[in-house]
Amino acid sequence: MLISDVAGTTTDPISKSMELLPLGPVLFVDTAGLDDEGELGLKRVNKSYEALRKCDLALFVLDASRRSDDFSEMAREFLKESRKRNMPTVVVINKCANTVATALYRECFDIPSDIPIVCTDALSGSGIEDLKQVIIKCAKQDDSPIGLTDGIVKDGDVVLLVTPIDSAAPKGRLILPQQQVIRDILDKDAMALVVKETEVKAAIASLGKAPDIVITDSQAFKSVANDIPSDMPLTSFSIIFARQKGDLAQQLKGARALATLEAGDRVLISEGCTHHRQCNDIGTVKIPKLVRKIQPDAQF
């Protein structure tokens, strides 16, 4: 990263991803200073405030070696803004001797008592470990009350995971949901037998007893259902994640409502994906195809 004493050195927010255990994956975003000036400077400051909208925790870094009246107004402004947005915030006083009077900073900038202040010195590394611990403590905790396979996989179970490899799969790796389900199974002291959809029968034959549950990628649901005994529990990665992230009962109700549609009804299909649109796109191809099975006359 380019560092200089010239104000306006940093322009675009710079991101760096890290694993901060036990919190998990985090993305640090370093923005331009809020004291930037001039026409481009103002654009940079706006960009910095924009970054606030995308983060879960704000670190407001002050430079202890500078005169405090240099950034008094900027600090008040920032803290007002972060308060308005309900953004958890930590004030970091960098380049600061161990004995710095944090109480003075708190009073001087009206830093509310619920906002932690940490003193660091990035050059020597002092205070950085404290800062990490404060970040871990302040960060929004994972709000998933339910583990991915809670209630469907238990200690000692053998789980058959069916993971087709299609042309959009990342090269030489697995997609994230598959990894997460394998990890959750391992964390439950259970076992995951991972196979492609073409190996389902061979996989079942290779086991001494039937798997306790089969979890498949949705695109292979039908062929997997055909390849396993009808009394073997079967679900999909999508359903497991829908249960964890959303309201599965409400989603079921929505799916059932398709059958009650009447001519002239309108349905919003809203899809959120980060990748480019590919062949057989979910929103424009796959979902319309499924809907037409129930409502052959539906128009898109």
Next chain:
Amino acid sequence: MLISDVAGTTTDPISKSMELLPLGPVLFVDTAGLDDEGELGLKRVNKSYEALRKCDLALFVLDASRRSDDFSEMAREFLKESRKRNMPTVVVINKCANTVATALYRECFDIPSDIPIVCTDALSGSGIEDLKQVIIKCAKQDDSPIGLTDGIVKDGDVVLLVTPIDSAAPKGRLILPQQQVIRDILDKDAMALVVKETEVKAAIASLGKAPDIVITDSQAFKSVANDIPSDMPLTSFSIIFARQKGDLAQQLKGARALATLEAGDRVLISEGCTHHRQCNDIGTVKIPKLVRKIQPDAQF
């Protein structure tokens, strides 16, 4: 990203990772312009050339709407530099009508005939698909002649993967080597039974016949060896990757040389990891411990 007509708007190189199939994961790095000026400008230009050291392919972007004599010198300089470094390079002429005379650009800037020129218009998206294809074609091809499990896993095999979950494991996910091995096994139409080191016996018992091979994380090698029949093939993720990325025979020779060390001999231990040093660090704790098993008097 902050965009403006003012030269010097971009400062630090901005990175964006993407999946560019069939190439795989790629990182695009957008640098400051090479025509930047002033003291900070020079720093920015240096930073841009620094980025060249870390990449596998350079896209040199020219603006067709600007007078060509504006960047004639810059282009010659850059192409000279990329040639010197043996850096595969593509010249991209942006904001350019389809009919632009690429031949003229080639002649005007002495662009060597082996450097492709692509015309694009980022605003309308025209030419971007062509550019992607040129990138895929020009990028250094994966130079691993050997697949991870080539020769040790075949169609229909059942592979037992032992993946302990230690305190440094990423939250809720698997580490990359484990993912890559699972994927390689799936690509071979084989099956992967993934378990923790505490489930090895239960895993073998759950199978109708013995697994064809067991692959374990190195840290569990000894306990896994104790938990499986002595005639069952066993290897580790590390050994598989050492075979793919390095010279396994030479590494074996190195390990054996440990026994021949004499008092006063010096050994270089060189470790490359991107994460912070953790308890039981490989370079300062684990390797010295292993070496002392063979050379009890070794000093570190």
